[in-house]
Amino acid sequence: MNKWLQGVVLACVAVGLAAGGWAAATSNRKIEAKASVAELMSNGDTSGYARAFTPRELKFPQDHGPHNDFQTEWWYYTGNLTDAKGRHFGYQFTIFRRAIAPPSTPTPSDNGFTSKQVYFAHFAITDSGANKHAAFERFSRAGGNLAGANAMPFHVFIEDWAINTTMGVGGAEAVEIKAKDTRNGGQYAIQLNLSSSKPMVLHGDRGLSAKSNLPGNASYYYSFTRMATTGKITTPSGTFDVRGDSWMDREWSTSALSSETEGWDWFSVQLDDQREVMLYLLRLKNGGVDAVSKGTLVEADGNARTLKLDEFQVEVLDRWRSPHNNAEYPMRWRVRIPSANVEIELTPRVKDQEMHDISTVYWEGAVTLSGKSNGKPVTGAGYVEMTGYQAGMNRRL
16 A cells, blocks of 8 residues: 555655765664654655646556655565465565655765665565564665666666566566565575566556545555465575465655544455455544545456445454554454455454564554455455554654
8 A cells, every 4th residue: 555654764764864965874774763653744845846636647667667756655565475385474575765855956966875865675574384473674875776766677676675577678567576684694585476467456546546635645556466476485494485476566656644644554455256455544543534545446357446435344353462562453354345245354364463673663464364255255365554553653763
């Protein structure tokens, strides 16, 4: 979905970078800052950047690449995979770009270390068989072959963490993903090949996805909702040959959450009858849900339609309290989409899939599902992301 929380982190990184001119942080350097989601996303200076006001024709392969005239963007992948014995693994790999200054801002003399762009990444593995989840992060400036993104051929990277096309010029429909942890000597790693099984999906109004009722508070948002995946996952238990399905989200924006928004719950679901569902709920400080919250239903043949907030219900069935910071998260859900004849329950593979070991805290994890679709029993898998539950996300980054 809209990785707004990571945008918050990047805003903090940009603050630290701007303080030192254009020089960027090296990999794994922690930037000291403190702010809440609402403060950072509501008060940033967006002058000089492009904004997502109206639908536009998305063009490919160009739009797979960077949009430096916008302030923030991300390339996001999650997947549910198993080995030959049925052992389950989930993974998340996301690379973000954040502009330090608008494109029109004069750049100091280029000495090879100056850049208006900073890149940031999250990498996580859930090993369900071991009931463990591990998360890692990386920072870098663009340029100097440290980090960057290209559309043709499609290539996004931070040092040796990378997304590379396997289709030649411009191909984001088939990619290789590589990442390895930086804390434990490479005990966690992925090397995966993904190939889209279905057409690209444009969310919202032809790809324009609103995040509040204020003009320009929106992103351009598309997905590959089912990507056949094979490769290797490494954990402290060993290296496993795996296969399954992944989900790719792609967004860019210059935007802010409403000052009344506390956080969001985002769901991506792949049903075994070849339907997919994306839902996001923007939670308000008064306990309600922003009316711009929406979803997308993708049929087995690839046809997709937008789901308005009154077309679906998400009921929380259980809760879990984090032992790391005492945050309380929803932990099991019933999802109903009456017009699509869908009623399913989502259950986390591992309760503690909180991203607590990195610069900002949120919950992102693999889920399994069961229920009914079109009147028939259905199973499947997905990912859930939840932000804003850890005391307004106030902590040192």
